[in-house]
Amino acid sequence: MTSLALPESRDLSVPASSQQHAVAPTPRWWRDASAVFAWGATLFVVALWVAGGGLTAFGSLGEGVTNVGRLTGLVASVLMLLQVLLMARVPFVEQAWGQDELARVHRLVGFTSFNLMVAHIVLTTVGYSAGTDLGVIATFVDQVLHSPGMLLALAGAVALVMVVVTSVKKARSKLRYESWHLLHLYAYLGAGLALPHQLWTGQDFKANLAATVFWWGLYALALVAVLVYRVALPLIRSSRHRLVVSEVVAESPSVTSVVMTGRRLDRLPVRAGQFFQWRFLDGPGWTRGNPYSLSAAPDGRSLRITAEGVGASSARLATLRPGTKVLVEGPYGRLHAGVRTSDKAVLIGAGIGITPLRAILEELPASPDGVVVIYRVGRQSDIVLADELLDLARAKGGRVVAVVGHRNRERVSWLPVESRHVTDVEALRRIVPDIAERDVYVCGNPAWMDTVIAAAHEAGVPHGAVHSERFSY
Numbered sequence: 001m002t003s004l005a006l007p008e009s010r011d012l013s014v015p016a017s018s019q020q021h022a023v024a025p026t027p028r029w030w031r032d033a034s035a036v037f038a039w040g041a042t043l044f045v046v047a048l049w050v051a052g053g054g055l056t057a058f059g060s061l062g063e064g065v066t067n068v069g070r071l072t073g074l075v076a077s078v079l080m081l082l083q084v085l086l087m088a089r090v091p092f093v094e095q096a097w098g099q100d101e102l103a104r105v106h107r108l109v110g111f112t113s114f115n116l117m118v119a120h121i122v123l124t125t126v127g128y129s130a131g132t133d134l135g136v137i138a139t140f141v142d143q144v145l146h147s148p149g150m151l152l153a154l155a156g157a158v159a160l161v162m163v164v165v166t167s168v169k170k171a172r173s174k175l176r177y178e179s180w181h182l183l184h185l186y187a188y189l190g191a192g193l194a195l196p197h198q199l200w201t202g203q204d205f206k207a208n209l210a211a212t213v214f215w216w217g218l219y220a221l222a223l224v225a226v227l228v229y230r231v232a233l234p235l236i237r238s239s240r241h242r243l244v245v246s247e248v249v250a251e252s253p254s255v256t257s258v259v260m261t262g263r264r265l266d267r268l269p270v271r272a273g274q275f276f277q278w279r280f281l282d283g284p285g286w287t288r289g290n291p292y293s294l295s296a297a298p299d300g301r302s303l304r305i306t307a308e309g310v311g312a313s314s315a316r317l318a319t320l321r322p323g324t325k326v327l328v329e330g331p332y333g334r335l336h337a338g339v340r341t342s343d344k345a346v347l348i349g350a351g352i353g354i355t356p357l358r359a360i361l362e363e364l365p366a367s368p369d370g371v372v373v374i375y376r377v378g379r380q381s382d383i384v385l386a387d388e389l390l391d392l393a394r395a396k397g398g399r400v401v402a403v404v405g406h407r408n409r410e411r412v413s414w415l416p417v418e419s420r421h422v423t424d425v426e427a428l429r430r431i432v433p434d435i436a437e438r439d440v441y442v443c444g445n446p447a448w449m450d451t452v453i454a455a456a457h458e459a460g461v462p463h464g465a466v467h468s469e470r471f472s473y
Contacts, residue, residue: 030096062130069123079113088225098334156193243326266300272359276330293356350444371398424455436460
């Protein structure tokens with residue numbers, strides 16, 4: 001492990017007149033409130049099932065199977081609508097949960113709702129077929145062709161199958177982010193097509209006024225959230241701020257920074273470390289948005305991102321021309337200085353994951369030994385933004401430590417193979433003896449991040465003081 005030598009620093013402070021207004025972080029109790037809402041909605045539909053005779057409708061095998069199918073359909077429906085709300089990028093939900101927790105909840109709710117939907121289809125079909133001579137397959141065909149809304153529901157189910165199949169880890173690894181993101185949007189189509197048949201014909205949806213108001217209200221809430229936060233708000237912000245590319249900088253042969261300027265950027269509610277979905281209107285492919293974090297603190301005059309050219313979209317950044325118009329969706333994420341719990345911090349980044357941490361470093365207050373930056377790279381040549389990191393650390397009264405070397409294949413570790421004699425926890429304590437008393441920000445490869453976070457917790461850092469954001473899909 002070697003500390004990067006500090007050169008003469010440059011004053012990187014922003015004139016007070018042009019500084020971005022600080023945006024207060026969303027309180028964590030908002031996360032609990034949204035969780036209570038979700039659980040309350042789910043329990044309410046179970047109550048509707050009970051009120052509709054769900055506990056007594058087991059007079060025959062067919063009736064019992066159909067009755068259980070009703071319950072799985074109800075829970076699948078409410079979870080599907082909650083999933084749409086999760087995908088709607090509602091700002092207070094995004095800010096309260098953070099990218100990591102929200103992604104875990106998103107996957108759990110998504111797979112659970114899909115499994116229950118499949119169970120609903122199978123159970124109701126088997127239950128209906130028990131009272132006829134048609135058989136299971138013929139009953140299913142008959143329901144699809146003659147029940148109101150069932151053809152739409154089948155189309156919706158097919159769309160949801162596409163989403164779920166491409167969400168499985170092995171399938172995701174073979175898709176480009178842009179392709180996965182486009183296919184993932186079929187979840188909106190699937191939910192929109194699958195639910196109407198229940199709103200039109202389901203007895204639990206029309207049993208009483210409370211049930212009708214609940215289901216139509218939740219459906220309307222999900223639709224409005226998508227239209228407002230996924231469509232209207234991004235268009236309004238893009239129109240208001242009119243971002244254009246002003247400068248493209250090659251930080252290394254494979255890493256590019258893009259600086260954008262626009263109007264009234266001091267009114268944009270964003271903090272250093274957050275990310276946007278970016279669309280550059282430079283020709284074919286502009287419709288595909290990609291998530292990039294800010295690599296410099298917003299100053300009210302410009303925004304900057306820095307990305308490594310690992311795919312077609314990120315490599316395309318190097319070819320952007322000044323004047324190219326930009327559409328943005330966001331800001332998103334809880335990885336910013338506003339969530340810290342103490343006066344001191346450790347910023348731990350690997351590879352291009354250093355970029356949001358560099359932005360956070362710029363926003364942190366100056367204090368003696370107030371911040372330590374740990375930068376993990378495979379080779380010295382992989383280091384980017386080194387001068388900026390060193391200058392900022394010096395200005396803040398902190399230090400930068402580069403941990404250089406090839407990955408250790410002998411054990412799971414955040415350290416290079418050259419440090420095999422040191423445990424993950426021991427390394428953190430050697431670099432930052434008081435790490436247990438600091439906030440720890442982590443960004444990098446998801447598997448590498450897991451090892452850093454585990455070591456930080458073992459070193460005594462409380463769970464609430466570890467802040468991370470994963471950009472895997």
